[in-house]
Each structure stands twice: as C-alpha cells, then as structure tokens.
Amino acid sequence: MANDAPLMEARGLSKYFGHVVALEDISMDVRAGQVTCLLGDNGAGKSTLIKIFSGVHQPTKGAMALDGEEVLFNSPRDAIDRGIATVFQDLAMIPLMGISRNFFIGREPTTGVGPFKRFDVKKADRITREELDKIGISLRDTAQPVSTLSGGERQSVAIARAVYFGANILILDEPTSALGVKQSAMVLRYINRTRQQGIGVVFITHNVHHAHLIGDRYTVLSHGHSLGSYGKGEVSMTELEKLMAGGKELEKLEDELQGSTAAGSEESANGRG
Amino acid sequence: MAQSATGEKPVRDVGALKRLMTRPELAAVAGSILVFAFFAVVAGDSGFLTTGGTASYLEVAAQLGIVAVPVALLMIAGEFDLSVGSMVGAAGMIIAITTTEYGFPLLVGVLLAFVVAAAVGFFNGYLVIKTGLPSFIVTLGMLFALRGLTIGFARLLTGRTQIGLSDAVSGNPLTSLFAGSIGDFSVTIVWWLLLAVLGTYVLQRTVFGNWIFGSGGDANAARNVGVPVSRVKITLFMCTALSAALLATIQVLDAGSADVLRGTLLELQAIAAAVIGGVLLTGGYGSVVGAVFGALIFGMVQQGIFFTGVSTDWFQVFVGVMLLIAVVFNNIIRKRAAEAR
Numbered sequence: 001m002a003n004d005a006p007l008m009e010a011r012g013l014s015k016y017f018g019h020v021v022a023l024e025d026i027s028m029d030v031r032a033g034q035v036t037c038l039l040g041d042n043g044a045g046k047s048t049l050i051k052i053f054s055g056v057h058q059p060t061k062g063a064m065a066l067d068g069e070e071v072l073f074n075s076p077r078d079a080i081d082r083g084i085a086t087v088f089q090d091l092a093m094i095p096l097m098g099i100s101r102n103f104f105i106g107r108e109p110t111t112g113v114g115p116f117k118r119f120d121v122k123k124a125d126r127i128t129r130e131e132l133d134k135i136g137i138s139l140r141d142t143a144q145p146v147s148t149l150s151g152g153e154r155q156s157v158a159i160a161r162a163v164y165f166g167a168n169i170l171i172l173d174e175p176t177s178a179l180g181v182k183q184s185a186m187v188l189r190y191i192n193r194t195r196q197q198g199i200g201v202v203f204i205t206h207n208v209h210h211a212h213l214i215g216d217r218y219t220v221l222s223h224g225h226s227l228g229s230y231g232k233g234e235v236s237m238t239e240l241e242k243l244m245a246g247g248k249e250l251e252k253l254e255d256e257l258q259g260s261t262a263a264g265s266e267e268s269a270n271g272r273g
Numbered sequence: 274m275a276q277s278a279t280g281e282k283p284v285r286d287v288g289a290l291k292r293l294m295t296r297p298e299l300a301a302v303a304g305s306i307l308v309f310a311f312f313a314v315v316a317g318d319s320g321f322l323t324t325g326g327t328a329s330y331l332e333v334a335a336q337l338g339i340v341a342v343p344v345a346l347l348m349i350a351g352e353f354d355l356s357v358g359s360m361v362g363a364a365g366m367i368i369a370i371t372t373t374e375y376g377f378p379l380l381v382g383v384l385l386a387f388v389v390a391a392a393v394g395f396f397n398g399y400l401v402i403k404t405g406l407p408s409f410i411v412t413l414g415m416l417f418a419l420r421g422l423t424i425g426f427a428r429l430l431t432g433r434t435q436i437g438l439s440d441a442v443s444g445n446p447l448t449s450l451f452a453g454s455i456g457d458f459s460v461t462i463v464w465w466l467l468l469a470v471l472g473t474y475v476l477q478r479t480v481f482g483n484w485i486f487g488s489g490g491d492a493n494a495a496r497n498v499g500v501p502v503s504r505v506k507i508t509l510f511m512c513t514a515l516s517a518a519l520l521a522t523i524q525v526l527d528a529g530s531a532d533v534l535r536g537t538l539l540e541l542q543a544i545a546a547a548v549i550g551g552v553l554l555t556g557g558y559g560s561v562v563g564a565v566f567g568a569l570i571f572g573m574v575q576q577g578i579f580f581t582g583v584s585t586d587w588f589q590v591f592v593g594v595m596l597l598i599a600v601v602f603n604n605i606i607r608k609r610a611a612e613a614r
Contacts (some may be wrong), residue, residue, distance in 0.1 A: 076497060092497050094490030096558045096611060105487045106498035108480040118478045141292060147611040 005068065006031050007200040008053070008084070008169050012062035015048050022048040025062070026226050028219040030169055030200040035191060037211040038204045039244050040221035046204050049221070050171050053202065054086035055079035085167030089174055091158040095147035099139065100128035102146050103161050131160045135190055152183030156190045163194060170194060171202040176210050188214050208244065212237045220244055295610035297551030298563030300602040304549065304595065305566045305573070312577035321580040328457045334572025335465035337542055338565055339520050342465075342472040343512040344540075345547035345564035349476070351489035351556030352408035352506055354513040356397060356415035357543060361536025363423040364390055364521035369436035369531035370427065379445050379526075386518045393419065394514030398507030408510075416540065424533045439529035451519075452527035461523050465568075468516070472561035481505065489556025545592065546571055549599040551606070558607060570595060 006029035015023040023045045030036045040046045051057040053064070055073030063070045066082055073079045079086070093102045104124045111120040125142045132139055135156050137149075146154060155175050162170055172191065176184040191214055195201055205211050211218060218235060220227040220243045227243050235243075293299070312321045320326045340357050347354055364386040371382035397415055401408045427434050442448050453460045476482040487495035488502045496502050517536065525531045548554060549570060550563025574591050 077499065080499075088497070090491070090494055092494040094487055094494055094557060096553070096607075097486050097490050101483055101486060105483055105495065106500050108483050110480060117480075118474075119480045119483055121478065143292070145611050 006065075007067065009065040009068075010049070010053075010062070011065060011070075013049070013052055013059045013064070014061035015045075015052060015057060016060045021224050023052075023059075023224045026221070027062075028226070028229050030202055031217075032168070032200050033195055033198045034216035035195050035201040035203050035214050036217045036219065037215035038202055038219050038221065039206065039208065039211055039240060041206060041244055043223075044221040044244075045224040046221055047173070048224075050086060050173055050202065050204060053079070053169075053171055054084060083166060083168040084171065085162035085165065085169070086171040087155070087158045087162055087173060087175065089177075091154055093146045093154060093158060096145050098143040099132075099146055099149070099157065100124045100142040103128045103131070103157065103164075107165060127164070131164050132157065135160050135193075150183060151179045152186040155179070155183075155187045159187075159190060159194060163197070163199065167199060169200045169202070171204070173204050174206070175203070176205060176207060184210060206244065208237055208241045212240065295606060297553075297558060297560045297603070297607065297610075298566060299551070299606055300599050301550040301563045301566035301570065303602075304599055305569050308570050308573045308577070308595075312573060312580065316577055316580035316582075319580045319582060321577055324457045326576065326580060328459065330572040330576035331462050331569075332459045332572070333575050334569045335459070335461040336520060336523070337539070337546055337571050338465040338568035339461070339468055339523070340513070340516045340539060341543045341546040341550075341564045341568045342468045342561055343509065343516045344543040345550060345552050345559060345561055346472055346476060346485055347506075347509040347513050348544070348547050348552045348554070349489045349556060349559045350485045350506055350509050351492060352401060352510070353412060353544065354394075354397065354510060355409065355412040355540045356393070356419055357513050357517040358536035358539035358541075359416050359419035359423065360390055360393060360514050360517035361521045361524070361539055362533050363393075363419050364518040365525045365531035365535050366423050366427050366436070366533055368522065368525050369438050370430055372441040373436055373438050374431055379441050379447055383447060383522050386521060387515060390514040390518035391511050394511035395507060397514070398503075398510030401510070402503045402506060412540075420533070427533050434533045435530060436532075437530040438525070442526050442529045445526075447522075448526045451523045459527075461527075464519065464523065465565075469561060469565045472564075476561055481508075485509070486557060489553075489558075491557070542571060545596050548603075549596060551603045553603075553607065567599075 008030040010026055010028050013023055013026045014021070026045075026049060028036065028038075038046055038049065048057065052059050055076045055078050058072065058074070063072070065071065071082065073082075076086075094105070097105070100121075101124070109120040109123045109127075110117050111123070112118050128142045129139055137153050137156065146157070149157065159170065159172065159175070175187050175191070179187065188210060191201060191203060203211065203214065216232050217229060218240060219229045220240065222244070344354060344357065367386040367389055368379070368382040371377040371385055372379050393415070397408070397412055400406075401411045404411065424434060427436070449460070451460070455463070476485060484495065484500045484502075484505045487500045488505045492502050521535065524535060546567030547559065547564045548567070550560065550565070550567035552559030552563060571592065574595065575585070575588050578585055578588050578591065
C-alpha cells in the first residue's frame with residue numbers, strides 16, 4: 001500500500017462568498033488506506049470544503065490535486081468520474097423507494113438493446129443483496145423501501161454504493177452525527193473495512209471520539225481556517241477537542257464542573273441520547 | 274407479486290403475502306371488487322352485468338384511464354398537470370377546425386393536434402422547471418389559458434363553439450383505429466389497456482421508470498446522483514398532454530363532433546383516479562396499475578348508478594366518498610410499507 005503519495009491534496013484552498021470568507025488557505029491531503037478526519041464545530045467550513053472536494057463549489061483560490069496532478073471540477077459529475085464519491089447527509093437515498101432501486105439510481109444496469117433496453121431488475125437485486133451481505137445487512141426483500149432500514153444501515157448502504165461504483169476517495173459528511181452508539185459503531189466498523197480496501201476516506205465529524213477511534217490523520221477547521229493537520233499519535237483526544245472548540249468553551253465547562261472528566265461524561269451523554 | 278426470487282429463505286411466503294399487503298394499488302383493487310360486487314347485487318338485474326353494461330362502464334373507465342395513466346406517472350414524478358382537460362377540448366377543436374374550415378385530411382388534423390399537445394406539454398414542463406413554481410399553479414394557469422384560447426379561436430375562426438365533422442370522419446380508416454369497436458366493446462378499451470401495459474412497463478422495468486420514482490421521491494437527491502430530473506419531468510408533461518390529444522381524437526372521431534368544453538373536470542378525475550390507485554400526492558410513490566383500477570372504479574360507479582335507476586346526480590357524491598375512503602386506506606398501507614421490517 002503506497003501510503004506516501006497522497007491520493008488527493010488540497011493546495012491552499014480558499015472560498016469566498018461575496019465578502020464572506022468561508023475558507024482561507026486550507027491545505028490537507030488524503031492518502032490511500034487512511035481515514036483523514038476533518039474536524040470542526042458547526043460553521044467551521046467543513047461543508048464548504050467537502051463541497052469543493054466533490055465539485056459542487058469551485059475554489060476562489062488554490063487548487064486540488066489528484067495523484068499530484070492539479071484538477072478543476074466543474075460539476076459533481078467531474079468529481080465522481082475521477083473516483084471521488086461523496087456521501088452527503090441526505091445520503092442521496094429516497095426513503096419510499098426500494099433498496100435496490102436506490103442502490104442503482106442514476107447508474108442502473110440495463111439489459112436488452114434498442115427500444116427493448118430495460119432496467120435489469122434481477123441484476124440490480126442480486127448485486128444489492130451481495131453488496132449488503134458483505135456489510136452484514138441481510139435483506140429479505142431488496143424491494144423493501146429504504147425507510148425500513150435503520151439509520152446506520154442506511155448510511156452503510158450509501159457507503160457500500162459509493163464503494164461499489166468504484167470510488168477510490170470516499171468523503172463522508174457527518175455519517176455518525178444522527179446515530180446512536182450501536183448504529184455509529186456499525187458505521188465506524190464499516191468505514192474501517194473500507195479503509196482496509198485501500199480507499200482514501202475523508203471523515204467529516206464534530207465528534208472527537210469517533211474521529212479518534214477511526215482516524216489516521218486529523219485536520220481541524222475553525223472559522224474557515226485550518227488549525228493544522230496531525231497524524232495519529234501526534235495529538236490526544238483532549239487536545240483535538242480543545243482545538244475544535246477553540247479550547248475556551250470546554251475549559252470553561254471544565255472549570256464549571258470542577259472535574260477532569262468532561263470528555264468522558266460528554267461521551268456517555270451522547271451515547272444515551 | 275412474488276416476481277423476484279426472494280431467495281431460498283423460509284420466510285419467503287410470509288414475505289410475499291406481506292409484500293402483497295403493502296402494494297400501493299391494494300386499496301384500488303379491493304375497492305374495484307367491492308364496487309363491482311355492490312352494483313352486481315343492486316343493479317345486476319337491470320343490466321349492469323350484461324355485455325352491454327360491461328362495455329359501457331369499461332368505455333367510461335377507458336376514456337378516463339387513457340389520461341390517468343400518464344397523469345399517475347407524472348404525479349409519481351412529483352408534478353401535477355391540471356391542463357389535460359383543457360387540452361382535450363383544444364385538441365378536439367384543432368382536429369375539427371382543420372378538417373372542416375380548411376379542408377385538410379383528417380390525418381393532418383389529428384397529427385396537428387398531437388404536435389400542438391406535445392408543444393403545450395413541453396411548455397408546461399419547461400415553465401415548471403424554469404420558474405421553479407409548483408406545477409399546480411403553472412398548469413392551473415394553462416387550464417384557463419388553453420380553454421380560453423380554444424373558445425376564442427373557435428368563435429373567431431368558425432363563429433361556433435361546437436363543430437360537426439361527420440362527413441370527414443365517416444368511412445375514414447382512422448375512425449376504426451380510434452373509434453371502432455371489437456364485438457360489443459369499443460376500441461378505446463384497447464388503447465387504455467395498451468397504455469396501462471406500456472406505463473407499467475416503463476415505470477417498473479426501465480431506467481426511465483427508476484428516474485420517475487427518484488424525481489418524485491427527492492428531486493435533489495436524484496439530481497446529485499445524475500438523474501436528469503428536468504428531462505424526466507418535461508417528458509412526462511408531454512406524455513400527459515399527448516394522452517389528452519389521444520382522448521380528444523377518440524372522442525371526436527366517435528362522436529363526429531367537437532366541442533370547446535370537452536374534457537371539463539377531466540384533470541381532477543384523472544388525479545382522483547391516480548390517488549385512489551395509491552399514487553402519493555407529493556410524488557415518489559404509486560403505480561400505474563393502481564391508476565387503472567382507479568379509473569375502473571370511476572367507470573363502474575358512473576354507469577352503475579345509471580343502471581340502478583337512481584338519478585346520476587348522485588354520482589359525484591359516491592366518487593367523493595370513495596376518494597376519501599381510498600386515501601385513508603392508502604395512507605395506512607403506505608405507512609405499513611415504509612415501516613415494515
């Protein structure tokens with residue numbers, strides 16, 4: 001596994017919306033077989049950054065590079081064509097639609113020729129069943145609506161879809177933020193498996209615990225600026241948390257609570273929530 | 274029903290039954306059976322069960338069903354077309370005026386009606402996409418504008434609002450194609466069934482069908498994965514308008530006359546048929562089969578009441594009540610489908 005050369009680099013990316021500076025001079029890289037965590041509080045610019053990665057926005061300054069070569073994405077299609085798959089929070093899944101129909105929407109397998117070309121429902125069902133079996137979701141009926149799946153399962157299906165369609169860079173937008181502990185664990189376990197396949201994962205989160213569990217590298221954003229990138233072991237969970245919140249908020253809380261276990265109690269609070 | 278091999282698991286039978294119970298068209302199919310049984314008992318002796326009776330309610334159902342099929346598809350794609358009724362009036366007038374006033378062959382008139390319908394449908398779709406306004410509003414505008422144009426031009430060009438064209442129609446091969454009969458049954462029924470089969474095939478078995486579900490279920494999500502949502506919707510707006518032109522052709526050739534008021538209220542009946550058939554008003558869910566049975570219920574109720582001898586004034590009461598009951602049932606079924614594990 002060539003972990004040295006980055007699959008994707010952000011080189012001094014800036015994005016302005018009129019006078020609003022959404023991002024200023026962000027550099028980071030994504031490597032094969034690694035999970036790069038993008039951390040930051042709400043409004044830190046995480047969403048803007050991944051929208052640049054996925055071709056939704058174009059950077060005002062700076063550039064992106066794939067395998068060392070600078071690229072410009074004019075549309076989400078460009079990014080997808082270059083193997084960058086983004087799983088947004090809406091998951092691009094349609095709740096009332098069947099699972100296999102969702103899995104293949106926009107990229108339906110076909111059979112037959114000319115006017116008899118049709119959606120290969122059997123193939124779609126078979127592949128969906130196989131791919132979901134791989135991630136431990138066994139379906140009775142691939143036509144059942146996506147809404148019958150749990151949140152973690154839905155997230156996993158969305159990831160499985162991106163991987164199936166040949167992503168080598170997978171961008172996950174807050175995949176665990178709406179999930180409980182068990183469901184989050186399911187998704188994190190699956191992210192780990194994805195990493196082991198040699199895919200470069202960008203994992204956006206504001207949950208330091210999840211990031212620390214799964215991350216190989218961390219980039220912290222605050223108010224559109226990068227507070228630095230760190231490798232695993234170069235930074236502790238507490239330090240990450242302080243970086244994210246600008247430190248002050250949590251220190252204040254720590255003082256208020258007069259304890260040194262603010263991080264731990266927050267975790268259990270999240271967990272039960 | 275159990276058309277997909279659901280695997281060799283022991284739960285298979287339960288799954289098939291459960292799946293049947295969560296089909297969108299369940300209420301419409303059950304409703305059709307109930308309505309049929311009701312009129313078979315109440316009006317069985319007075320002709321409802323005869324070949325003639327059957328042919329008459331199938332004819333009514335077919336005329337509505339021809340439009341209800343594409344209307345259902347459009348609704349599944351998340352849009353309404355309230356202009357189909359006006360389109361029927363307009364298309365009929367186009368056929369009548371071109372053949373009587375200008376002496377064109379019937380075929381030219383019919384083709385022109387279809388071309389105009391395609392253009393109107395395209396315009397509806399284009400306007401909905403470009404303005405981002407709800408299609409309810411855009412096509413409501415078209416409902417009035419198109420009816421007004423039809424009445425205005427008819428009076429301007431011919432001085433009348435009803436035009437007979439029996440001479441052009443009688444003996445024309447088009448007449449047997451659009452308004453002929455097979456035994457006691459009108460050929461309209463064949464058109465209806467053809468469209469129903471085609472619509473079901475497109476929705477369930479083609480890529481375009483998957484895009485229809487996607488466009489209506491979540492247009493944004495669908496766009497993000499590369500579904501050409503605008504193209505899907507515009508195409509379907511053209512299909513609803515074209516189906517109106519087909520119905521107009523059938524009516525004009527059958528009656529040998531055109532009337533500017535043809536198709537009045539058809540748009541709402543088509544929507545009602547689709548909704549009775551389990552199509553979700555907000556899109557993304559439903560079936561063509563459901564709309565077909567929705568239209569069948571309409572036909573049976575309308576003609577059934579006639580056969581009971583009760584004043585047909587009561588028809589709309591029946592329809593309104595049916596609609597409400599069906600929607601309540603459909604909601605329950607859909608919730609079960611969405612939650613079933």
